[in-house]
Amino acid sequence: MSIEKGRITGSQLMFLVIGILQSATVTSSFITEITRQNTWIALLIGFAITVFLLLVYTSLTQKFAGKNIVQINSIIYGDYLGTIISILYIYFFWLLVPANSRLMGDFLTTYVFSYLDVDVFIIGIIIISAYALRKGIEVMAKSSIVIVILTSLVTIVLIILTINYIKLSNFLPLLQIDSKELIQGINLMVTIPFGDLAVFLIIFPYMNDINQVKKYAIQGVIIGGIGFLIVNLRNTAVLGKLDSISMYPAYELAKLVSIGEVITRTEVLVALAVIFLYFLKISIFYYATVLSIAQLLKLKSYKPLVIPVGIISIVFGISMYKTPTDEFYSGANIYPIYAIPCVILLPIISLVIAYIRKLT
Secondary structure (H helix, E strand, C coil): CCCCCCCECHHHHHHHHHHHHHHHHCCCHHHHHHHHHHHHHHHHHHHHHHHHHHHHHHHHHHHCCCCCHHHHHHHHHHHHHHHHHHHHHHHHHHHHHHHHHHHHHHHHHHHHCCCCCHHHHHHHHHHHHHHHHHHCHHHHHHHHHHHHHHHHHHHHHHHHHCHHHCCHHHHCCCCCCCHHHHHHHHHHHHHCCHHHHHHHHHHHHHECCHHHHHHHHHHHHHHHHHHHHHHHHHHHHHHCCHHHHCCCHHHHHHCCCCECCCECCCHHHHHHHHHHHHHHHHHHHHHHHHHHHHHHCCCCCCHHHHHHHHHHHHHHHHHCCCCHHHHHHHHHHCHHHHHHHHHHHHHHHHHHHHHHCCCC
């Protein structure tokens, strides 16, 4: 039974993928703190691994056409084990809702609205996302096109305005990185920014032409990956060591821009882009959470779950971390451990089992 009646086009899917990867650049400091000026190396290797994983995701979706990951788990592993694995996925999807709500709230209270409490922004973003969810996947997909275009323009403007601040010496020493740090950086790259693509195991089945899902998903990840690389290279070239110690390097970079009295305060543009990207990411994972729960419980609609899950997300978003430092420590050291099964291991195992048992 299909709970979601809406359908998205190939181009909308592509923009959703690009938007998820753009939102990942906001928290890239998880990785740059470890790999510093050589983050681009971990990014390229992580990208190659991600393309392989995306092929696994799309192959799994096409083999079980019209079915999302919860339904696929039930077919492959049976009712009991399949339910356990689906609960693991639900937790994976949901965890990113309060975590990213808190990250956005801390960003705004630290850099933009220091006189307001973080609770205000967490409650606000969940309410807005809940409204988007009740409109369905089609509205979120259309919103992603606008968000991707706007945030891309902000990126281009910042590159142009900071070109005089670029120092190629910031990439030195080139290719000198400890193997342990490189492995950790690659792991973080695959599980955090690129690992977010696992959410499309819920969304892929609702594309109007499932035979084209691989084409548009790959196009999205290539464009999004190139954009991610450009942002990383720009931040390193302009900020140098500050890139690896700043929680939001793009915002710090924008503060450098001052051309007479004409162009100043460009960090406001970055703040708006950050808000839009957090909204898109939170909405998609929020949607994946309620749709997965509804599918598991065999409900006719996910909409009755939107408000209860939203309330729980608000409570956890407010209470789950004491300081931004705790957030970044958890993101860099704890979250990747939880993400590995859902992002890497289970999709590969599921696809292998499906082919061996010739399941469809």
